[in-house]
Amino acid sequence: MARPASVLNGDGLSVQELREALAQTQHALAAAQRQLCEQAQIFQAMEGLACAGYWWRHAGAQAMAAQCSPGLCHIAGLPVQESLSFGQDGCGILPEDLPAFLAARERMDGTELECRWRRPDGQVRWLRMQVRSLGGVDGNPVELGVVLDVTDEHLATSQLREQLGFIQRIASRIPGFIYQYRIHPDGTASLPYVSDAVHDLMGLRPDIKNELSALQQQVHPQDMDMLRSAIDQSACDLHPWQREYRVLSDDGSVRWHMTSAVPQAEADGGLLLHGYTIDITKRKQTEQEIERLAFYDALTGLPNRRLLLERLQHAMSVCLRHQRHGALLFIDLDNFKDLNDTLGHDVGDLLLTQVAARLVQTVREVDTVARFGGDEFVVMLDGLSSGLAQAVVEAEFVADKLLAALNIPYALAGQPHYSTPSIGIALFGQERHSVDELLKRADLAMYQAKAAGRNTQRFFDPAMQAALLARASLEADLRQGLAGNELFVHYQPVVDARGRVQGAEALARWRHPVRGFISPAEFIPLAEQTGLILPLGRHILQVACAQLVRWARDPQAAHLSLAVNVSARQFRQPGFVAEVLQTLQASGANPRRLKIELTESMLLGDLECTIERMGQLKRHGVGFALDDFGTGYSSLSYLKRLPLDQVKIDQSFVRDVLTDPNDAAIVRTILALAQSLDLAVVAEGVETTGQLGFLRLHGCEQFQGYLFGRPGSAEDMDVLLHA
Template sequence: MIASISLAAILAYIQSTVVPASALFVWCSLTVLASLLRIGLVFSPHSPQPSGNATRTQLRWFRFGVIVAGAVWGSAGFLLFPDQHPRHAMFLIFVLAGMTAGGVISFSADLFSAIAFSVLLSLPITLRLFAEGDSLSVAMAVAVLLYLGFMIMSMRRINRNVSENITLHLDAGKREKEMRESEERYRLLLRHLPVGIFHYDTDLIITFCNDRCAIMLRNSVDCIVGLDLTHLKDRSILPSLFKALKGEMSHYEGRYQATFSNAEGWIYMTCAPVLDDSGHIVGGIAIVQDVTEHKAAEEKINNLAFYDPLTELPNRRLLLDRLQQALASSARSGREGALLFIDLDNFKTLNDTLGHDMGDLLLQQVAQRLTACVRQGDSVARLGGDEFVVLLEDLGEYDLKAAAQTESIGEKILATLGQPCQLGAHEYRCTPSIGATLFNGHQLTKEELLKQADIAMYQAKKASRNTLRFFDQQMQDAVTARVALEDELRKAIQRKQFRLLYQIQVDRLVRPLGAEALIRWQHPERGLMSPDQFITVAEETDLILPIGQWVLDTACAQLKTWQQDACTRNLVLAVNVSAKQFRQADFVARVQATVQHHAIDPALLKLELTESMLLENIEDTISTMNALKEIGVQFSLDDFGTGYSSLQYLKRLPLDQIKIDQSFVRDITSDSSDREIVGTIIAMAQNLYLGVIAEGVETEEQRQFLVGKGCEQFQGYLFGKPVPAEQFAAELITVVDASLDQEDAKERL
């Protein structure tokens, strides 16, 4: 722009002597205004990062300025053209041609601006030359047009080249920026990676180290860069570093002690060679991971998998592994081993009374004492709950010697565990039941050995507790039979193989009062089985619950049938209830639902309960009984005298009747002790306003004695055996006839 203003001033000065002053003034004024306009456009505020719309607006203003400048310079072809001065005319044409060439260079980036400037500048002088009319002027006009055409073609080539150069420049700048950003990201990535990274040269000098690596080495990046790796305190990683310098990938995993501190951890390192452009090794790069926490977690998981977290003893999994090894060792050496299965007596009671914290404390003390009792090389494991197992190895080559050693260690365990344990403020004496089994080689599997020791332990618990029992085959046979019986019981429930028999109950005049429902199992192979052959297994396996519900439902259905007959409508039916059945949370609701379903009089339903079940959770027992008493259900205390009832509890229970156990009735005619016991029971019941029924009455002498003592109700073979419901009617007629005969005899007397 300065060159344009300077050239305009020179042109005005040269032409001032040959053109009118008014024309010169007008052109100079236009030139000044055009220059001011362009200066204003140049210095107008621009956005540092203009948007697309702003850029297009700036381009329009730029083109407007170019058009104004081209028009002003083009007007010189009219205003400053001298008529009679050829040299001044030639000077004007020369200046305009130069300006055209300058415009080509200046505005080549925008083809429209370059062409517009050149056309506006050249067209007026061309028209003026044509207007002169002489051949020279016309020739000069044609020459100007040819020059303009040449310049336009040149403009297109120059514009294309400039555009390409600008594009290349922008692309290069963009790539350079992206490269710088990529390098910065790479540096940031390396510096802040969660793993340690360092570069080293062929002399094992560290040339780069990221922050994580510095943290792992317990020092700053500045101190580590330049470190000679051959001077490391722990040289265990050097072989891997050297391998990378030989062109090999290498790895190291193990413990490592930091050079700048005594800190030790577990690392995993991968090393790789670094090559230059020609493929020569110029150093190595190492990626280091601190896996100390990972290793600690692995160790913790391993402990959880193989050790009991409470006692820190081996668990079942580790015990089975050690037992398998012991069997293999025994097979090689021919020496015996033993397995002791230990269960703490009454541990559940301790948890219920003192709480689980005290129970856990006891288990920890037991674990410590067991470990102290065994030899080095023996194993103590906790299977769960209050069950422990001791594995003894290398006991000798003979059964008797091995058994003697096992018994000696078992007695030591009994004595040690029998010492009082201090559980907080409580002193507790622990007693164990121990089952033992011997092994030699692979005669039995580890699971079979554990099963044998478990069976022996249960025999010890049944015997007297706080004792040791060795496994024998009779135990195994009993357990096998029990398992088979359990399986058959399940099938019996599904196949409805149970039957109810009814044994009549009478008063002192042998008049029918009711009956007791007695369950039998119609076994397809063993025939009719009594309850003492299967009820214990049913109670231990919870099969008693569906069986008990079936008994209750069937008995109520029979009561419904009896209520429809005038001869039996007033009979009371006694139904035995198991402890587990009675302890069900919804037992009351089940009884109510059954009574309602069969639409029976609940006063004719009598539930027989045993002493032991009544005294467990006495408050809950009373609550359950009262809930059923409210709807009319009666209660009888079964087998009275065989348990451990106290008068304090007995008078609190909402009972209606006491049943004297047949074990006392059997010998009352010959045993004075039984006579005294029976007399006391009857007197006590009368004082408590409770009814009394004697079961197992088989002779008239027994009945006469009981009548003499005040017993009012009787049950036994003297009056009738348990029979199916369809035979019960005939049994009832027989009893009624006997009752009538007895009344007639009394009247005759």
């Protein structure tokens, strides 16, 4: 059946059907709207989360009005609204950034740009946007701008920039450079940061900065491994560390750096070191200078005594541990003092430096050559054979080489000079000795070499050691003896040609509580070496003056003169003249009865000073005799200048005067010489009438010897005088 036309539309659908279709469409529309609304909400939430927004505008639409997303309104600080003006006026874009924005809108090519936006409340936000054109649905193009609020990013960047600026300002003020050194998980390394001062410190070209290899090339090759192992170690223990290393400059000079770093483990398994490096060259130089002054001799540059002792201590323990031998060679230059006295200290220094150079050239680099003091050098030989005999041969070989090297003439101030050494050798390594003990041994051996005629070498001998110990104990005894009045004086008469006593010589005597009488030939040299001669000489002089006073009261003895031996050391001490005069005055002795006997060794020193002192005493009436005449170095010119009264012919000439024509000739010459210089002569050691006859025949007028009396007590002298 056909439907009525009133209920049919043009498509032939009934109204009912149309209603249903409409309801369906409305339902679908409502669903689409809900969906759209939901999507808009999601989109809005996304915008909020991403701090993003957008705007769009139909190209043909009115000037600057644009539709804005709620996100953009939020960013811009505006209430949610549909349109926003991007024109010159009313736009929040800061005027300085507006031209860039307008240009981007012109281009519409999606280029990213950043500009600042001032919100109505005055707050400024950074916006990053892209503007591009899209084809619209109705064929009209649409301008679309996507906007991101990047204010926080900008804030963080500017904070970072500030921090970096701060670091750089600090870095430019510290005397060095700071760096970050990264070790990547694959083991490679890089320098993420290094401050500008690296150029000055490492001597790098300005265009090279973060190139690790360029930096490493400047480090002294010998120090590279040490630095690497410090880095490796810190990668393991993550402890801060500090190292000193050398840097090679282009001009070949070496500078010292100190670097200090704090390690930090990175999330990727790598390591980041934060560090700084400073130049410590000055400090190092000062340290080296301090060390040089403390451990090296200023004149020769050789290790000094202190450094030698340190090395010796070390070498001795190493030798002992490894059962090897070492040797200590103690070298003393023969007659160096004469050179110093005659040509001056400058020339002496010149010789010392040349000797030092020769010693260094002669031994191996591992051996130590040290200046021990004055003209003494010590060579320490390390690592000699373990067999004693072989070690002796090796040490002797080196000593011979040193002797030969030091025997070659020297050129001193344009003049050739001959100098020789005496070398004492002590081996070490077999027994445990102290360093002092070893040095003493070598020193002793050196004296042995001197005693053997100089310019030679000697090994330490235990017998020598025993003699040394005996000497040390004798010294202690002598010191005690002096304090305990064990020393006294004997007198030996001096007679004239008719045998009448004219005077006497005072001779020191020592009665040792255990050893009995000890000869002055033994204790006087010891007293001279130890300085005990000064109190001893003072004592003898006092006793002699007291004896002169006693004789002065005795008519039989009042004419006697008394000769007192004075050693060189005693005579040279500054207060000697005053002491003699004071002793004479205190005792009341007649200075004209006192005779001082000097030995020829006195003439080796400062002759002018000797003459001056003798003159001072002579002016007070004290007489002078030259003892042991003929045995020493007296030259005629010296003899003439000394204010002497008497010479004493040494007993060694008198002893054989009848049998040895040489001695006879010497005695005759001395007598003739003394006569021509108007000096009295005393012949010493006259034991026989034959000797007396010869001496008298040739004009000698005074005699001393066993023939007339042995040295004896004051009482013995009295007996002789009153016989």
